[in-house]
Amino acid sequence: MKAIIALEDGTTFEGQSFTGHGEAVGEIVFNTSLSGYQEVLTDPSYTGQLVTMTYPLIGNYGINPEDMESAAVHPKAFLVKEYNSFPSNYRSTKTLAQFLNEFDVLGVEGFDTRALVRHIRSQGAMKAIVSTRDLDTASLIRRAGEWSGLVGQDMVKRVTCTEPYGWSDNGPVTMSSFAETTGKKFKVVAFDFGIKYNQLRILAEKNCQVIVVPATTTAEQVLAMNPDGIFLSNGPGDPEGVEGVVDTVRFLLGKKPIFGICLGHQMLGLAYGGSAYKLKFGHRGGNQPVKDLTTGHVEITSQNHGFCIDEKTLPGDEVEITHINLNDNSLEGMRHRKYPAFSVQYHPEYAPGPHDAKYLFDRFINMMCN
Numbered sequence: 001m002k003a004i005i006a007l008e009d010g011t012t013f014e015g016q017s018f019t020g021h022g023e024a025v026g027e028i029v030f031n032t033s034l035s036g037y038q039e040v041l042t043d044p045s046y047t048g049q050l051v052t053m054t055y056p057l058i059g060n061y062g063i064n065p066e067d068m069e070s071a072a073v074h075p076k077a078f079l080v081k082e083y084n085s086f087p088s089n090y091r092s093t094k095t096l097a098q099f100l101n102e103f104d105v106l107g108v109e110g111f112d113t114r115a116l117v118r119h120i121r122s123q124g125a126m127k128a129i130v131s132t133r134d135l136d137t138a139s140l141i142r143r144a145g146e147w148s149g150l151v152g153q154d155m156v157k158r159v160t161c162t163e164p165y166g167w168s169d170n171g172p173v174t175m176s177s178f179a180e181t182t183g184k185k186f187k188v189v190a191f192d193f194g195i196k197y198n199q200l201r202i203l204a205e206k207n208c209q210v211i212v213v214p215a216t217t218t219a220e221q222v223l224a225m226n227p228d229g230i231f232l233s234n235g236p237g238d239p240e241g242v243e244g245v246v247d248t249v250r251f252l253l254g255k256k257p258i259f260g261i262c263l264g265h266q267m268l269g270l271a272y273g274g275s276a277y278k279l280k281f282g283h284r285g286g287n288q289p290v291k292d293l294t295t296g297h298v299e300i301t302s303q304n305h306g307f308c309i310d311e312k313t314l315p316g317d318e319v320e321i322t323h324i325n326l327n328d329n330s331l332e333g334m335r336h337r338k339y340p341a342f343s344v345q346y347h348p349e350y351a352p353g354p355h356d357a358k359y360l361f362d363r364f365i366n367m368m369c370n
């Protein structure tokens with residue numbers, strides 16, 4: 001069934017829906033990972049976005065119960081060159097189309113994804129709409145431009161959990177069935193700004209009992225749980241649009257070891273007094289080179305972000321830049337000079353992507369030992 005993708009600048013593409021009728025408006029972005037479409041789709045940081053993959057064949061290994069990064073699909077539409085409807089993999093339990101339909105997400109194939117990606121690279125990520133219902137391009141372009149956009153919006157409140165929950169070795173469990181003593185060495189309170197499960201899996205694997213809390217949890221409530229460390233997760237949207245969290249993070253600084261990833265890193269940057277800006281088209285994929293300035297090592301990283309903390313706005317006497325992106329020199333990591341707090345813009349939990357940066361979880365564990 002025919003589908004039209006229309007960008008706010010007037011560019012249009014014609015493809016075919018592989019999930020039936022649908023329509024979605026959002027920010028159009030691309031991801032360069034060769035595999036890992038299930039992890040991309042279940043990453044809550046894509047809330048409010050329409051995602052296209054540069055890899056041309058998608059769906060060929062299906063969907064399985066183990067590769068979920070949250071309980072739902074978050075992009076509003078998934079746009080691919082060629083959809084494969086007959087997956088072959090021993091873990092596969094359903095097709096990508098079935099999975100998208102379960103979450104009412106539109107899947108479109110059969111258009112020139114390379115041309116779309118080149119356009120986004122040269123013109124920047126922008127508002128877009130994709131529809132099988134409205135095929136009038138003038139109407140679609142107008143409606144894409146009318147969407148509010150991500151800048152200044154609090155997208156975290158759409159995805160954060162409503163109640164605290166525990167993380168067992170097998171997945172999420174309610175607090176009432178989560179024993180206080182699980183035999184783990186460290187107690188970590190993890191803020192859920194749109195958390196990816198692999199962050200929780202790795203913390204549990206590294207001997208942490210993790211309690212996941214809503215983004216609105218106060219600093220006093222966190223400290224009352226008496227954690228050994230505090231974790232700030234990834235999450236969707238503009239960090240400057242997120243309400244309340246910066247003050248909470250600022251209050252917690254110096255009280256307990258803190259580790260932040262992606263949006264969690266950005267919340268720390270704002271708490272230090274820095275400001276954020278929007279990248280032209282963002283970093284999304286599994287091949288971003290990052291240099292650890294403290295060791296001189298280069299790691300290949302998994303990334304998914306459209307905003308960035310401006311290092312020039314950080315107080316240099318209080319905050320040390322620890323990592324930079326070797327493609328565009330943007331800020332990738334920092335640590336506080338006085339307090340036990342550090343963070344990275346990229347995804348050391350991978351899923352999908354290279355495992356080079358997993359060592360950062362050990363840095364957090366070591367901080368909790370001191």
Ligand SMILES: NC(=O)CC[C@H](N)C(=O)O
Nearest residue numbers: 234235237262263306307
């Ligand atoms: N993965 C993330 O946490 C993304 C952070 C933020 N939403 C950004 O796009 O920059």
